[in-house]
Amino acid sequence: MARYYLTTPIYYVNDVPHLGTAYTTIVADALARYHRLRGHDTRFLTGTDEHGQKIEEAAAAKGVEVKAFVDAASAAFRAAWPPLNIENDDFVRTTERRHIEVVQDLWRKCQENGFIYEGTYEGLYCVGCEGYYTEKELTQTPAGMLCPLGTHKPVERVKEPSFFFKLSAFEKRLLDFYEKNPGFVSPESRRNEVMSFVKGGLQDLSVSRTSFKWGIPVPGNEKHVMYVWFDALTNYLSALGAPGSSLHSRFWPPDVHLVGKDILRFHTIYWPAFLMAAGYADAELPRKVFVHGWLTINGQKMSKSLRNVVEPIKLAEVFGADVVRFYLLREVAFGQDGDFSHAQLINRYNSELADSLGNLLNRTLGLCQKLRPSGAALARGAEGELEQKLAEQARTALLGSIASWDEIAPHRAIDSTWVLIRAANKYIDESAPWAEAKKASPEGTARVDAILATALETLRWISVLIWPVMPDVSTKIRQQLGMSAIAPKQGEDVLVMHWEPRSDTSGLAVGTPVFPKIDADRQAEIFTALGLSEVVAEKAPEPVKPGKQPRAVIEPASEITYEDFAKLDLRVGRVVSCERVPKSDKLLKCMIDLGEPTPRQVVAGIGKSFTPEGLVGKQVTVVFNLKPAKLMGQESRGMILAAAGESEADLALIAPEKDRPVGTRVK
RNA sequence: GCCGGAGUAGCUCAGAUGGUUAGAGCGGGCGUUUCAUACGCGCUAGGUCGGGGGUUCGAUUCCCUCCUCCGGCACCA
Numbered sequence: 001m002a003r004y005y006l007t008t009p010i011y012y013v014n015d016v017p018h019l020g021t022a023y024t025t026i027v028a029d030a031l032a033r034y035h036r037l038r039g040h041d042t043r044f045l046t047g048t049d050e051h052g053q054k055i056e057e058a059a060a061a062k063g064v065e066v067k068a069f070v071d072a073a074s075a076a077f078r079a080a081w082p083p084l085n086i087e088n089d090d091f092v093r094t095t096e097r098r099h100i101e102v103v104q105d106l107w108r109k110c111q112e113n114g115f116i117y118e119g120t121y122e123g124l125y126c127v128g129c130e131g132y133y134t135e136k137e138l139t140q141t142p143a144g145m146l147c148p149l150g151t152h153k154p155v156e157r158v159k160e161p162s163f164f165f166k167l168s169a170f171e172k173r174l175l176d177f178y179e180k181n182p183g184f185v186s187p188e189s190r191r192n193e194v195m196s197f198v199k200g201g202l203q204d205l206s207v208s209r210t211s212f213k214w215g216i217p218v219p220g221n222e223k224h225v226m227y228v229w230f231d232a233l234t235n236y237l238s239a240l241g242a243p244g245s246s247l248h249s250r251f252w253p254p255d256v257h258l259v260g261k262d263i264l265r266f267h268t269i270y271w272p273a274f275l276m277a278a279g280y281a282d283a284e285l286p287r288k289v290f291v292h293g294w295l296t297i298n299g300q301k302m303s304k305s306l307r308n309v310v311e312p313i314k315l316a317e318v319f320g321a322d323v324v325r326f327y328l329l330r331e332v333a334f335g336q337d338g339d340f341s342h343a344q345l346i347n348r349y350n351s352e353l354a355d356s357l358g359n360l361l362n363r364t365l366g367l368c369q370k371l372r373p374s375g376a377a378l379a380r381g382a383e384g385e386l387e388q389k390l391a392e393q394a395r396t397a398l399l400g401s402i403a404s405w406d407e408i409a410p411h412r413a414i415d416s417t418w419v420l421i422r423a424a425n426k427y428i429d430e431s432a433p434w435a436e437a438k439k440a441s442p443e444g445t446a447r448v449d450a451i452l453a454t455a456l457e458t459l460r461w462i463s464v465l466i467w468p469v470m471p472d473v474s475t476k477i478r479q480q481l482g483m484s485a486i487a488p489k490q491g492e493d494v495l496v497m498h499w500e501p502r503s504d505t506s507g508l509a510v511g512t513p514v515f516p517k518i519d520a521d522r523q524a525e526i527f528t529a530l531g532l533s534e535v536v537a538e539k540a541p542e543p544v545k546p547g548k549q550p551r552a553v554i555e556p557a558s559e560i561t562y563e564d565f566a567k568l569d570l571r572v573g574r575v576v577s578c579e580r581v582p583k584s585d586k587l588l589k590c591m592i593d594l595g596e597p598t599p600r601q602v603v604a605g606i607g608k609s610f611t612p613e614g615l616v617g618k619q620v621t622v623v624f625n626l627k628p629a630k631l632m633g634q635e636s637r638g639m640i641l642a643a644a645g646e647s648e649a650d651l652a653l654i655a656p657e658k659d660r661p662v663g664t665r666v667k
Numbered sequence: 668g669c670c671g672g673a674g675u676a677g678c679u680c681a682g683a684u685g686g687u688u689a690g691a692g693c694g695g696g697c698g699u700u701u702c703a704u705a706c707g708c709g710c711u712a713g714g715u716c717g718g719g720g721g722u723u724c725g726a727u728u729c730c731c732u733c734c735u736c737c738g739g740c741a742c743c744a
Contacts, residue, residue, distance in 0.1 A: 189672045363703035429708045513704050
C-alpha cells in the first residue's frame with residue numbers, strides 16, 4: 001500500500017502562530033487529507049522548534065524559566081491548529097526526550113564517519129548584544145567596525161571553540177543528487193537557485209556553540225550545545241522514533257517537506273548533507289522539498305509595526321475554518337507569493353461558495369423537494385446526452401484534481417472542482433426539470449427522475465472533491481444529501497470514478513444554507529469584528545502598472561490623517577561618507593550625520609543617479625524613524641528622500657533649500 | 668555586477684514540442700431563465716501575448732538584444 005509522509009517546518013516559539021504559519025500548515029493538512037482519500041498510509045507531522053539563544057533571551061526578558069516559556073509557546077501552536085480543521089498525526093517538540101536522543105545519535109554517526117570535527121569559530125562579536133555578526137552586517141566607520149544594532153559599539157574579533165560540519169565534502173554528492181532527482185527541490189526556479197549556490201562552493205558549518213546553554217548538548221562534550229539547524233532539521237527523523245522502530249521503517253523517508261522560501265537552504269543543502277554524513281543512502285533521503293512563497297496582507301508586507309498581522313483563529317471564528325482554508329488554497333498559486341485580502345476573501349466567498357456551490361446544493365434540494373416527495377423512487381432509463389456530458393465532466397474534474405494534488409497544486413485541484421460546479425449549474429439550466437415536470441407525460445416524469453438523480457450524484461462527487469480543502473462543509477453537504485461524512489480508510493481509494501446516480505430521494509433534507517451570503521451589512525459587521533479600518537474594507541485602489549505615463553498622474557496613495565503623517569520623523573542630515581555597496585549597481589552605503597553621537601548608516605538605492613563622491617558633504621532628508629532593514633546584507637537605518645524622474649538614473653534629492661543644522665526636523 | 672525566474676484582456680492567472688477566430692475566473696456592459704441564497708445561464712473584453720531585431724512559408728510560442736520587475740549571491744531565522 002502506498003504511504004505518504006509529509007511535514008511542515010517546526011515553528012520557532014519566539015513567534016506566535018500567524019497567517020504565514022497557518023498557511024503552510026493548512027496546505028499540509030489538505031495534502032494529507034488528499035492522500036488519506038486515496039487510501040494511503042499517511043503521516044502528517046508538525047511541531048515546534050524551541051532551542052537557541054533567542055529563546056533563552058526571550059524567556060529571561062519575561063523573567064520566566066526557559067522551560068516554562070517554551071511549554072507555553074509550544075502549547076499556543078498546538079492549540080492553533082484544531083480550530084482550522086487541521087489534523088496532524090504527530091506534534092514534535094525539540095525539547096522532547098525522543099527528539100534529543102535521535103539528534104545526539106545522528107550527531108554521533110556524523111562524527112564517527114569523520115564529518116564533524118573540532119575547530120575554532122572566529123567571528124566578530126558584540127559584547128553589548130552578545131551576538132556574532134558577519135563583516136557585511138557591520139557598520140563601517142573610520143573608527144572601526146561598529147555593531148549594527150542597539151548600542152553601536154565596536155565589535156571584537158573573538159575566537160570560540162566549535163564543532164564544524166564538513167559540508168564542503170558534500171558538494172559533488174549533493175549536485176549529483178539534485179541531478180538525479182530533478183523533483184527534489186520544487187518549484188524549479190528554487191532548484192536552480194540551490195544548484196548554483198552549491199556550485200559556488202560550500203564552506204564547513206559551525207554547528208555548536210559554547211556561548212549559550214539552551215540547546216541539545218553535544219555528545220561527549222557538554223560545554224557545547226548544538227547550533228540550531230542540526231537540532232531543528234532532525235525533527236523530521238526523530239518524530240518517527242529511532243531508526244529501526246516501526247514508525248521509522250513505515251514512513252521514512254519523507255515524501256515532502258513543505259517549507260517557506262526563507263529556509264530553503266537548510267532543507268535542500270544542509271539537511272540532505274547531514275543525512276549523507278550519517279550514512280544515509282540517496283534513496284533514504286527526503287524525496288521532495290516544496291518551497292512556497294510569502295503572503296502579503298491586503299497588499300502590504302506582514303509586519304507588527306503595520307499592525308496587520310492576521311490572527312488565523314480569529315478569521316476562522318468569523319468566517320469558519322473551511323472558508324479560510326478554501327480562500328488561502330484557492331487564491332494563492334502554491335509556490336508563488338500571494339496576497340491575503342479580506343475584500344477578496346468575501347468576493348470569492350460570495351461568488352464561488354455562496355452563489356456557485358451553495359446555491360447549487362440549495363436549488364437541487366429545492367427541486368427534489370418540489371418535484372419528488374421524500375423517499376420517492378427515481379427511475380433509471382431516461383438519461384441522455386446531457387447526463388452523459390455531465391458524468392464526463394465529473395470524471396475530468398476528478399482526474400484533474402488528482403493530477404493537481406499529486407503536483408502539490410491545491411489551487412488547480414480546486415479549479416478543477418469548480419469547473420464541475422459550474423457545469424452542474426449549467427446542466428440544471430439546460431435540462432430544466434421544472435419544464436419537464438410541467439409536461440405531465442411519462443417521458444417528462446422519467447426525465448425529472450433522471451435529472452434529479454444526476455444532479456444529486458454530481459453533488460455527491462463534489463462533496464468528495466472538496467473534502468481535503470473543506471472537510472466540515474463536505475460533511476454538511478452530505479448531511480443534506482442524506483449521506484454520512486467521508487471517513488477515509490487505509491487501502492481504500494475514494495477517488496475512483498464510480499458514477500452511480502441514486503434510485504430514490506430518501507434522506508434528502510433542505511437545510512440552512514451552507515454559505516449564507518455576505519451582504520454589505522454583514523460585511524461591515526465582519527470588518528468591525530476583525531478590527532479592520534474602512535480603508536481596508538473599501539476596494540483597494542488598483543495598483544498602477546509602471547508605464548510610460550508621466551509619473552505625475554500616478555494614482556494618489558490612500559488618504560491619511562494628520563496623525564498618520566505625524567508618525568513620520570523626517571530629519572535633515574549631512575552625508576559624511578559614502579561608498580558603493582559591492583555587487584550592487586544602485587545601492588549606496590552612506591554614513592549620515594544626523595546630530596547623533598555617531599553617524600548613521602543608510603543604504604539608498606540611488607546609485608544610478610549619484611556617485612559617492614558627489615554626495616559627500618551634501619545635505620539630505622532622511623526618514624529618521626524607519627524600521628531598520630537589510631539591503632544586500634547591509635544594515636540600513638532610514639532612507640534618503642528623492643523625487644523620481646524618467647528613470648532610476650534621473651532622481652532628484654530632496655534637501656533643505658538652505659543649510660540647516662543636522663538633525664533638524666522636517667515637517 | 669553575476670546567476671536564475673518572470674513580463675499574455677481592467678484584475679488574478681492558464682496556454683501553445685511554431686500554424687486556421689490566444690483562453691478561464693473575477694470586475695464592467697448587454698441579454699435571458701425561474702428550481703434556487705436577487706441566485707443561474709448566455710453573449711460581450713476588439714488584448715501590437717514587455718520593446719526591437721533575426722530564423723521561418725508562418726512566432727506570442729525558437730534565437731539575439733534591450734527595458735522593467737522579482738528572487739539568490741551563505742553560517743541570518
